[in-house]
Structure formats: C-alpha cells, structure tokens
Amino acid sequence: MGIRQQCSRRYTLLLRLYLGLLAFVSLCAAVVMGVEGIRLGAVAMGGICVLLCAAAFAVPLSSGRITYTRTGGTISIERGSLVRRRLIVNRSDIRYSEISGSPMERRFGICTVTFFTGGGKVRLRGINADDGRRLHYLFGGEAAQ
Amino acid sequence: MEQVAAKESLSGRPHLLTVFPPLLLPLSAAAVCFGLFMGNGSRSWLLLTLGAAASIIAVTGTTLAVMRRTVCHWRMAEGMLYVTYGAVNRRELGFRLDRLLYAEIRQNPLTALLGCSRVRLYAPTDAKPFFSQLMAEREAAALVNRFAAATQEKPHEGNAHSQRLVSGKYAALLGAATARETLLPVGWSGICALYGMGNLTMAILAAALLTAGLLSLVMRLLREGGLKVAILPEGFAIQAGVWHRRKYFVPRRSVIGTVECAGPVSLLRGASRFELICEGGRRIPCMRWYEGGCGAEAAKRLLDCTGLALTHAADSAAFRRYYVGLTVAALLTGIPGGLLLLPLDGTMRRFASAALTAALLTALLHCMTALRFGEDSGIHIGAGTLSVGGMGLLSARRLTLRRGCLAAVKIRRGLRERMKGFCTAELIPKGTRRGGVCRQIPYDKLLAIVERFY
Numbered sequence: 211m212g213i214r215q216q217c218s219r220r221y222t223l224l225l226r227l228y229l230g231l232l233a234f235v236s237l238c239a240a241v242v243m244g245v246e247g248i249r250l251g252a253v254a255m256g257g258i259c260v261l262l263c264a265a266a267f268a269v270p271l272s273s274g275r276i277t278y279t280r281t282g283g284t285i286s287i288e289r290g291s292l293v294r295r296r297l298i299v300n301r302s303d304i305r306y307s308e309i310s311g312s313p314m315e316r317r318f319g320i321c322t323v324t325f326f327t328g329g330g331k332v333r334l335r336g337i338n339a340d341d342g343r344r345l346h347y348l349f350g351g352e353a354a355q
Numbered sequence: 356m357e358q359v360a361a362k363e364s365l366s367g368r369p370h371l372l373t374v375f376p377p378l379l380l381p382l383s384a385a386a387v388c389f390g391l392f393m394g395n396g397s398r399s400w401l402l403l404t405l406g407a408a409a410s411i412i413a414v415t416g417t418t419l420a421v422m423r424r425t426v427c428h429w430r431m432a433e434g435m436l437y438v439t440y441g442a443v444n445r446r447e448l449g450f451r452l453d454r455l456l457y458a459e460i461r462q463n464p465l466t467a468l469l470g471c472s473r474v475r476l477y478a479p480t481d482a483k484p485f486f487s488q489l490m491a492e493r494e495a496a497a498l499v500n501r502f503a504a505a506t507q508e509k510p511h512e513g514n515a516h517s518q519r520l521v522s523g524k525y526a527a528l529l530g531a532a533t534a535r536e537t538l539l540p541v542g543w544s545g546i547c548a549l550y551g552m553g554n555l556t557m558a559i560l561a562a563a564l565l566t567a568g569l570l571s572l573v574m575r576l577l578r579e580g581g582l583k584v585a586i587l588p589e590g591f592a593i594q595a596g597v598w599h600r601r602k603y604f605v606p607r608r609s610v611i612g613t614v615e616c617a618g619p620v621s622l623l624r625g626a627s628r629f630e631l632i633c634e635g636g637r638r639i640p641c642m643r644w645y646e647g648g649c650g651a652e653a654a655k656r657l658l659d660c661t662g663l664a665l666t667h668a669a670d671s672a673a674f675r676r677y678y679v680g681l682t683v684a685a686l687l688t689g690i691p692g693g694l695l696l697l698p699l700d701g702t703m704r705r706f707a708s709a710a711l712t713a714a715l716l717t718a719l720l721h722c723m724t725a726l727r728f729g730e731d732s733g734i735h736i737g738a739g740t741l742s743v744g745g746m747g748l749l750s751a752r753r754l755t756l757r758r759g760c761l762a763a764v765k766i767r768r769g770l771r772e773r774m775k776g777f778c779t780a781e782l783i784p785k786g787t788r789r790g791g792v793c794r795q796i797p798y799d800k801l802l803a804i805v806e807r808f809y
Binding site for chain 2 (some may be wrong): 305306307308309310311312313316326327328329330331346347
C-alpha cells in the first residue's frame, strides 16, 4: 500500500490568484465602460461575487481533493469533489511522461505531470516540482526501463 | 545504417532557420501595408492599422521563436531521448527509444537547398509527432541512425535470408488509383465537350478537367516512381514523396500487423494495396500499389522478413452455403409477390416492377458474393501470426496480426448462426476499436483458434 499524497497548497493559492485577478479585471472593465442601470450593474457585481466565492470556497474543495498514491507498479489518481473519479495506471502501460509548467507555476514551484498511455493521456496537476520529477523518473524515465 | 556507439550521447538544438518564418511573412505584409499607405494619397487608416498589427505580430512571433530556440534542447543517450521545449510553458520529456513508433525525415526544396531537414518522431499514443524539429541534415541523419541502432533487436528466426540490405521499387507505376484519378476527370471533360459544343463555358470546364486529370496522372507517376522500400535487419527504411521528400525508419517491433486491400479495378488487374500497421491502428506509409506477379513475391518477402508468414487454412463452404441461401430467399420473396401484382394497373404495377427488380438484384449480389468467396478467405494461423479477411463482392481485405498483438475478439451469433453453429468474428488489434471481420466461421473452431493464438 502506498501513501496517499495531496497536491501542493501553492496550487490552490495560484488558482485563487487567477480568479481574484479575473474578478479585479472584470471590476475595472465595468468601471471603465461605465456600466449604467441597475440591471447591468447587478449582473456585473453578481459575476464578480461568483468569481470571489469560487476563489474562496470552490477552489480549495476541488484542488484539495486531488490526491495520488504510488505503489510498486501503479499510480492511482483521485480527483473531483462531488463526483469522485479514480484512475489507476500501470507502469507498463505508460509509454512516456512529460513535465510541464507555465511561468507562474514555475514561480510557485509546482508542475503538471502527464502520462501518455496507449489509450490516451492522464494528467496530474498542481504537484510539487520535486515530486513531479520523481514521478517522471519512476514512471516515464530511466527507472521504467 | 551506420553503427553508432551506444554510450555516446547525441545532443542538439533546432536550426537557426526556425527563427525566420515567423518574421518574414508578417514583415512582408507590414511592408506591403505601409507601402500602400505611403503611396496612397488618401491616407487610409485601415492600411496603417493593418501594417502596425502585422509589425507587432512579426516582432512577437520572432521573439517567441528565439526564446523557443534558446530553450529547446534534445539529448539522446543510453536508450533515452530527453527533450526540453516551450518558450512560455516549459515542457520536459523523457522517452524510451524502444517505445518509439517510427521516425521521419522530411525535406522540401527550400530546406534541401539550405542543407537542413525536419525530424519527426512518433509515439504509439498520438497521430501527431511528439518531437518535430528542424536541424542540419547531418544531425538529422545521426539522430535517426542512433534511433535505429537503439531499436535493433535479435533477428526473427524466419529472417535468416533477409539480414542483408535489400532494396527495390515495389510500387506500380500505373495502379488502379491512377486510372481512377485520371479517367474520371478526363471522362467528365469529354462529356462537357460533347454536351457544350460551341459553348465557351463548357469548353473551359472541359479544358480544366482534362488538365486536372493529366496533372494527377503525372503526379501519381512521379510519386509512385519515387517510392522505395529497403528491408533491413532492424526494420524498414522507406523513401517517398516528390515535392516533400520523406524518409521513414520503422523498427520491426513497431509493426503489429499488415493490411492488404483491393478494390474492384485492382482485383481485375491483380494488384492490391499493402500497408504496415502499428499499435493504435496507425498505418505507416509504405508500399501502396504493386502488380500481381512481382508484387506478390515482394509481399511474401516482406511478410517473411517481418515474421508474418502465412499458412493456408480456411473453411469457405459454409460461407458459400449461407449466401446461396440468401440468394434463394431473395428470389422466393421477391419473384412470387412481383408476379402476382404485375397484372394490376397503375401504382401497384409500378410497385410490383420495383419489387421484382430489387429481388433480382439482391439475389444477383448475394450470388456473386458467394462465388467470389475463395479459399483464401477466413481465419488463418501462420508461424506466429493470425490473419483474417477475405474476398467481398467489390473488394478484398485481409488483416494480419503478429502474436501478442490481438487485443480483443468480438463474436456475434444471430439466431440462424446459433442454430447452425456458426458465428461472425471481429479480431481487434491493440489500441483500436475496429478490426478484421470474418463471417460464417464455425464457433468451436473460432474458440480453438483464439485460444491457441491469444
């Protein structure tokens, strides 16, 4: 039995940052365009509130529930807050793997690992860069030979 | 292929030429827009805006291309390929060479002049290449040679006679596809010319169709004439293409099977199309057409070299009986009804004529299918291979799989089939959802075959 590990907390912080930025840009845009009338103003403020609520509550619920467990020859990925999904991938089925990171993700020290199998790809987002390299080495790199 | 020391690492970066395409095109567009703006007396702001936008695109594209070239780096060592790329989103890839599907080197006249070519490496997972970089010709050849050396495996037991380099042209110059591509537009041009005598529009249309047909013929001749296949101990080296010259190296282990198919004109000429298939149902560009005699011999050599030798074992009597039964059923259903209604007038007479015609046509089709089903149809087990397919009414198709590459077997048994003890089987290769179909196979025989081969 492997140890279940969660995604990095910095991933939650990054997602909150993105949503907050989007809310701020929307507010600025509404002010600059001079949104007039009660209805349009209510819609604009409602949208911004939804973004802020999502940043505050929905993001930790979804990103905090992404976990992965590594055993001898498999990796098991669980995600989803309302509907839980579990993916189990055998090491022998993984053709190769890829580590990727946007500039902000690299700044926060997190990455996305993608495993390519014969039937498609499996992505694991928001894990620590070191953990990502370890998974990449074990499942897609030299150790997988 | 050159033998490269396995322990030497091979590394490189994309060619400097990759920086120029994002610069040249938008810069040209910007120059045109600014030139028109300056030359135009009325000072069109649209031209100025378009020119500015094209300049911004040129600068941004070039900057990204430079960053991409700076970041991108590949290294091949000890059976692994490490690639780093991405100007903004950084990506790192580690790929085992023994899991690569095949390699392609592509060159157009411009890159040939500048001494560089594009290398594309394909994995079993995607149709798009996971590695596609422009590099110097020598680097490209060294990369593919290293890949070939890394994928070398022990020769198959049946390949003792094919260990030396064997090369030759296997493509026919005028296959059935050439005839179809040429005669159709030429035929339509003749119809247009006859129909529109004296009509300028029809004459132009006829000339255009004739030109298209002749161009198609010339391109097909050049394309097929330039196709070469070399069978090597470690795999296949294929050269194809007229404008874009392409070279492929396909390791022997990447090939899980072969597909051979022929349409009605090809069957009449004794030719067929032959393709290698890989995991995921991907087809590797290979021999397209060959004539009956030498082509059959070439196919046998290729099959022997890949270890896909065929033996003969089929049961066609049941298939023929089935389709004869369908023929009789169609006749018994359609003819009495049609003959009864024929003496009536009006709509019923027309309906009766249509029903009679449909019944006769259906019976004719089933009868022809029964006659076409030959001894080479059905399921065959060879030395480490399984082959399924056969002759249809208008076409023939055969799928051959290497042992260990069969993913699933779908068995369908209708009521009549269950009563008679037959079934329809679809053998599905790894990574695909569709496979080769064979009808009217005895059920217990199919189970025995699958158990032996699966």
